[in-house]
Amino acid sequence: MLWMVSMYISSMLFLVLSSVCCVGLSLVCLSSGQAWFIEWELLTVNSSSIVMTLILDWMSFMFLGFVMFISSMVLYYSGEYMSGDANVNRFMYLVLAFVLSMGFLIISPNLISILLGWDGLGLVSYVLVIYYQNEKSANAGMLTALSNRIGDVAILLAIALFFSCGGWNFLFYVDNMPDLSNKELLWGLLVMAGMTKSAQIPFSAWLPAAMAAPTPVSALVHSSTLVTAGVYLLIRFSAALEGSLSQMVLLLLASLTMFMAGLGANFEYDLKKIIALSTLSQLGVMMSILALGYPDLAFFHLLAHALFKALLFMCAGAIIHSVKDYQDIRMMGGLVYHMPLTGMCMSLANLALCGTPFLAGFYSKDVILEVAFMSPINLVAFVLYALATGLTVCYTMRLVYYTLSGDFNLGNLYSVSDNASVMTSPMMMLGVGAVFGGAALSWLIFPCPYMICMSLSFKTLALSVSAVGGLIGYMLNLVVVNYELNCLKVYSGTVFMGSMWFMPYLSTYGVSKNFLGGGEMYQKIGDMGWSEYYGGQGIYSVTTKGAGYLQVLQDNSMKVYMLSFLLWFIILFFMVI
Structure with missing residues (x-):
């Protein structure tokens, strides 16, 4: 036990110092304004050098x-x-391997080393x-x-398409791409890779499903590592995506993602899945502002979001750990009286998520919304931005109502x-970090602030929809009697909105039924049918019979x-005749 304690403490200290x-x-x-670029040449293929590169x-x-800071806290x-x-040491090593993989991804500007x-x-x-x-x-x-x-296959195909550039160090090519005939295809593959890793529509089903992992892993994965890898990749490629078709498609899908996730969180009762859908919504915010051409704002929100989302998952984990592994928020309630410190931290994280002024989320979300409203976006994206902002506060207030306020629902023991x-x-x-992180990052990353000029109605729109969303989210559960039963009156609509627009179904049973079912039929007819008859088994049968005939000829039988x-004799007789 002492070794295990020393392990998580030593890992935490090492990661804090590294951070x-x-x-x-x-x-x-x-x-x-300096940067270091380190490169080792491993192999040269057809004038293209395969190198290990660090940026x-x-x-x-x-x-x-x-x-590293968030990983140290998680450990x-x-x-x-x-x-x-029983396997806590194995868990620690896996988390460290996860952090190491993310580190490789962050410092690799080369598509092969990435x-x-x-x-x-x-x-x-x-x-x-x-x-x-x-x-x-x-x-x-x-x-x-x-x-x-x-996404991995998309990266591999992008590596093949990058071959014509003479190298895979994409930082050298994103600003001035040569006139490639397959340039749009290349950008499409990279956007697809980023969308799968960051769980944008139609690849969103895996992110709430990944809540099956232990809660500390969720705190790490859904704040600063796995789900942000796609955003980080597209931030590095953002200069090349300007004006491409992939950028417009990404804007639409990211806007739909943040709206769909916010809507689904209002119908979910699993504590961890609500926070996972919240992460999905914020990933949609990052991707959409990235598609509008503001990679620095996407990176700013990525860092600010990492702080308060890791805190929110840790608070959820503390609650789940205390209530003996219940995750249904209807079984909680009144926890602020029994866990005041956790309740305070959870409220702090929720307020930062909602964009409450002068907390971490406010500095990034408010600028993103104002820049998006000022940009020449279409009406659909504008409406989705406004609705997603209101839904964020709505499901946050609903979460506070069920978990922290009200009566204690766990029973007497x-x-x-x-x-x-x-x-x-x-x-x-x-x-x-959730209190001061946003302000510190805004001073560091944006020493010269954005110049935003808009009318009063647009300026107050973000705060207005947040206030309305919060009011609806709290009052709907507080005032309406039998809220769950009223939802059953529109059962089909509730199922559609609460099940992420049937994406988990389409990603599992739909794929296996339509695509894998066709593969099974091909296997029976092809691999186990005609191709087997004329292929391996047929050749084996002919070869075996021929070998048998040769063996008979070599037996010296009279x-x-x-x-x-x-x-x-018969052949010669007929030839003579």
Whole structure:
């Protein structure tokens, strides 16, 4: 036990020191404008060099610092949360492997070397999702792995298309791409890779399913690592995507994603899935502003979101851990009286998520919404932005109503408290980040602020829809009697909106029925039918029979000799005649 305690404490200290060093180097790069580019040539193929490349600039250093800081808090938090697990040391190593893969992804500006981190994230995430080794975890892990493999294949095809550029260091080509005939196809593949990793429509089903992993993993995956990998890749490629068809498609799908996730969260009762849908909604915000041509704002929101979303997951984990693994929010209530510190941190994270002024989420979300409203976007995207903003506050207030306020619903035999300091200490550290992180990042990344000119109605639109959404989210559950039964009156609409527009169904049963069913038919008719008859089994049968005839001829049998002599005699007789 002492070894395990020392392991999570030593890992936390190492990652904290690494985080401080990375953030310090990022500030040096920001102030001096320097960046380091390190390259090792491994192989040359047809004048294209296969190299191992590292890019160390302010963006990669800052992102690495945030990933390591959040990972250190998650590892320390796991010391208490996973203390009863028999394989806690295995869990720690998997989390460290996950952080290492994300680090490779962040510092790789080369499409070949980026696969080390890209595939490492996919593999380790699969292992972590199936960690509890039950049927639900196995199904969720398979959905996660297969959905992400689509993006992996897109990256591999993009590597093949990049071959004509003479190299795979994409930072050299994104600003001035040569006139490639397949340029739109290349951008489409890269956008598809980013969409699968960041779970945009139609690849959204795996993200709530990945909640089968332990809660500390969710806090890490859904804040700063796996789901942000696609956003980070497209931020690096953002200069090349300007004006492309892929950019317009990405804007529409990202806007639909944040609206769909916000709508679905208002019908969900699983605590972790509500927060997962919240992550999906914020990923839609990042992708949409990236598609509008503002990669710096997308990166800003990525970092600010990482702080308060990791805090929100940790608070959810503390609640689940205290109420003996219940995740249904209808079984909670009044927790603020029994877990005041967790309730305070959770309220803080929720307020930051809603964009409450002067918390971390406000500095990024408010600028993103104002820039989006000022941009020449179409009416559909504008309406989806406004609705998604209101729905975010709506499901947040609904979550507060069910978990923190009201009556305690767990029964008489309970022991709910904030006694576990190993879990509350990281939450307080991230709480400081959720308060001051947004302001600090805005001062560092944007020393010269954006010039935003808009009318008063547009300026107050974000706060107005947030206030209306919060009022609806709280009052709908507070005032309306039998809210769940009223939803059953429009059962088909409730199922459609609460099931992510049937995407989990389409991603699992729909794919297996329509595509894998056709593959099964082809296997029976082709692989196990005609191709087998004329292929391997047919060749084997002919070869075996021919070998048998040769063996008979080589047995020196008088019958064979007499038969052969008679055959030759008949042939000669007919030739003479």
